[in-house]
Amino acid sequence: MSGLVLVIEDEVDLATTLEYNLRSEGFQVRLAHSGRQGLAAATSDPTPDVIVLDLMLPDLAGTEICRRLRETDRTRETPVIMCTAKGEEIDRVVGFEVGADDYVVKPFSVRELILRIRALMRRVQRGEGEPSLIRFGRLKIDRDAHRAWVDDTEIGLTALEFRLLHAFLSRRGRVQTRDALLSDVWGIDADVTTRTVDTHVKRLREKLGDAGAYIETLRGVGYRFKGEPEEATETSV
Amino acid sequence: MSGLVLVIEDEVDLATTLEYNLRSEGFQVRLAHSGRQGLAAATSDPTPDVIVLDLMLPDLAGTEICRRLRETDRTRETPVIMCTAKGEEIDRVVGFEVGADDYVVKPFSVRELILRIRALMRRVQRGEGEPSLIRFGRLKIDRDAHRAWVDDTEIGLTALEFRLLHAFLSRRGRVQTRDALLSDVWGIDADVTTRTVDTHVKRLREKLGDAGAYIETLRGVGYRFKGEPEEATETSV
DNA sequence: CTTGATCGTCATCATCCCGTCACCTGGGCC
DNA sequence: GGCCCAGGTGACGGGATGATGACGATCAAG
Numbered sequence: 001m002s003g004l005v006l007v008i009e010d011e012v013d014l015a016t017t018l019e020y021n022l023r024s025e026g027f028q029v030r031l032a033h034s035g036r037q038g039l040a041a042a043t044s045d046p047t048p049d050v051i052v053l054d055l056m057l058p059d060l061a062g063t064e065i066c067r068r069l070r071e072t073d074r075t076r077e078t079p080v081i082m083c084t085a086k087g088e089e090i091d092r093v094v095g096f097e098v099g100a101d102d103y104v105v106k107p108f109s110v111r112e113l114i115l116r117i118r119a120l121m122r123r124v125q126r127g128e129g130e131p132s133l134i135r136f137g138r139l140k141i142d143r144d145a146h147r148a149w150v151d152d153t154e155i156g157l158t159a160l161e162f163r164l165l166h167a168f169l170s171r172r173g174r175v176q177t178r179d180a181l182l183s184d185v186w187g188i189d190a191d192v193t194t195r196t197v198d199t200h201v202k203r204l205r206e207k208l209g210d211a212g213a214y215i216e217t218l219r220g221v222g223y224r225f226k227g228e229p230e231e232a233t234e235t236s237v
Numbered sequence: 238m239s240g241l242v243l244v245i246e247d248e249v250d251l252a253t254t255l256e257y258n259l260r261s262e263g264f265q266v267r268l269a270h271s272g273r274q275g276l277a278a279a280t281s282d283p284t285p286d287v288i289v290l291d292l293m294l295p296d297l298a299g300t301e302i303c304r305r306l307r308e309t310d311r312t313r314e315t316p317v318i319m320c321t322a323k324g325e326e327i328d329r330v331v332g333f334e335v336g337a338d339d340y341v342v343k344p345f346s347v348r349e350l351i352l353r354i355r356a357l358m359r360r361v362q363r364g365e366g367e368p369s370l371i372r373f374g375r376l377k378i379d380r381d382a383h384r385a386w387v388d389d390t391e392i393g394l395t396a397l398e399f400r401l402l403h404a405f406l407s408r409r410g411r412v413q414t415r416d417a418l419l420s421d422v423w424g425i426d427a428d429v430t431t432r433t434v435d436t437h438v439k440r441l442r443e444k445l446g447d448a449g450a451y452i453e454t455l456r457g458v459g460y461r462f463k464g465e466p467e468e469a470t471e472t473s474v
Numbered sequence: 475c476t477t478g479a480t481c482g483t484c485a486t487c488a489t490c491c492c493g494t495c496a497c498c499t500g501g502g503c504c
Numbered sequence: 505g506g507c508c509c510a511g512g513t514g515a516c517g518g519g520a521t522g523a524t525g526a527c528g529a530t531c532a533a534g
Contacts, residue, residue, distance in 0.1 A: 115420065116425060119346055119349070119420050120348070122414075145410055158457065158490090159455070159458050160492075162458075192492095192494095193495095195494075195495090195511090198511060198512070198513090199493075199512090199513085201511095202511095397480080429481095436481085436523095436524090437481080439522095454521095454523090456489095456491075456521065457491080457521070476534085477532100478531105479532085481528105481529090482529085483526105485526085486523100486524085486526105487522105487525105488521105489520105489522085491520080495514105495516090496513105498511105500512095501509095502507105504507090
């Protein structure tokens with residue numbers, strides 16, 4: 001599970017430490033060293049998946065930031081973890097009143113912070129978003145159960161194949177270059193040949209049987225999952 | 238779902254934090270900062286729907302409070318969630334001897350506690366006299382007594398194993414990563430390798446005997462408890 | 475102190491997945 | 505039609521992953 005974490009923290013040392021640790025755990029990181037920067041960073045693309053917020057900032061109080069995040073549509077659902085120093089109990093309480101989702105007390109263990117970030121991401125990921133079931137023509141996949149069917153017959157996909165199919169399904173109708181697929185399915189730092197994608201597309205098509213035709217090859221560009229189930233193979237253009 | 242939660246906790250910071258969080262989640266809250274206060278608060282009108290109880294209190298041990306609650310008519314059926322520090326005697330807390338219904342390990346995630354409170358409330362709401370029995374194929378577990386049977390033969394599970402089985406049963410049909418299981422069963426700050434999960438799954442499968450096949454392994458993803466008891470392994474169509 | 479239960483960790487082993495390579499296919503372009 | 509290159513295909517070896525059994529630490533009970 002990768003994800004983008006925004007760290008709003010004015011102590012540069014601490015911020016850098018967190019950045020390093022989070023990256024080495026596979027997260028992407030965006031840093032902000034002041035409250036205003038933080039607010040801007042929270043609403044720029046892409047929206048962070050989790051925000052780590054220091055309570056004591058030079059310009060804006062963490063509580064105030066949190067309140068504004070909750071008033072903004074883009075960040076209303078984004079989980080916030082508050083960092084408080086010891087002795088800030090009262091503010092800490094207020095922090096929760098304002099809608100932080102969890103907190104850690106300084107000095108905190110980085111490992112604990114990461115665990116809490118992970119827990120929040122898990123909760124949100126399945127949360128209110130799109131339903132776990134995705135149907136497309138003769139295809140059906142269930143993300144929670146991690147299962148896939150063609151014509152109501154379950155097909156056994158490996159973890160990678162499942163991610164690949166999901167990537168196709170969630171971007172159906174749009175071309176995806178091999179590089180794009182690599183970073184989506186394999187992860188940012190995948191040191192893998194682009195040809196590997198070919199192999200796995202082949203395996204996926206095989207397992208999908210007839211439904212494998214949903215995956216089109218665009219010579220010189222990449223792959224494209226059909227936009228509509230009935231879309232004729234030769235129509236278009 | 239609203240409800241009245243009684244929090245018996247001597248650390249004022251933590252108690253206040255919980256109060257704000259629970260209120261913002263729509264619960265009513267009553268606080269008690271000592272064991273005696275707690276006992277009094279538990280039996281005043283209206284009777285709380287759930288009690289959150291710290292194991293370490295200045296005057297009375299949490300276990301003692303729990304025992305007395307169980308001896309009192311008014312509170313006999315009231316679910317109790319015990320907060321324990323790491324390394325405290327979790328085994329005895331849950332199950333017969335003391336009779337707590339659930340526990341969280343400090344430091345716990347506020348979200349986690351709220352989820353558990355909700356779960357307990359649902360359970361009570363479901364029907365007063367209904368035994369807390371869950372049946373699933375050849376399996377049967379009693380959540381109050383912390384006992385489990387396969388084909389009506391009781392199997393002796395440890396506290397941890399029971400919790401693991403319960404985690405599986407309550408999310409049946411859905412994949413659970415090792416990380417998710419760790420934070421649900423061991424606590425968010427569990428100081429444990431993910432491989433530990435493997436070992437305990439193995440032990441659980443062993444004790445379940447044939448019924449151990451209900452737990453499926455999804456390579457590279459996690460574990461999944463079958464959604465339906467009869468679910469064919471390979472039969473199909 | 476000793477004993478037994480419980481639980482976390484480690485080493486080992488079998489398995490299966492995945493990445494890569496080599497070779498083949500087929501379409502586009504002249 | 506021939507060339508060229510992107511993509512399809514099949515096979516293979518390494519390596520990640522999980523099952524398993526053993527060990528040691530811890531703690532409560534006796």
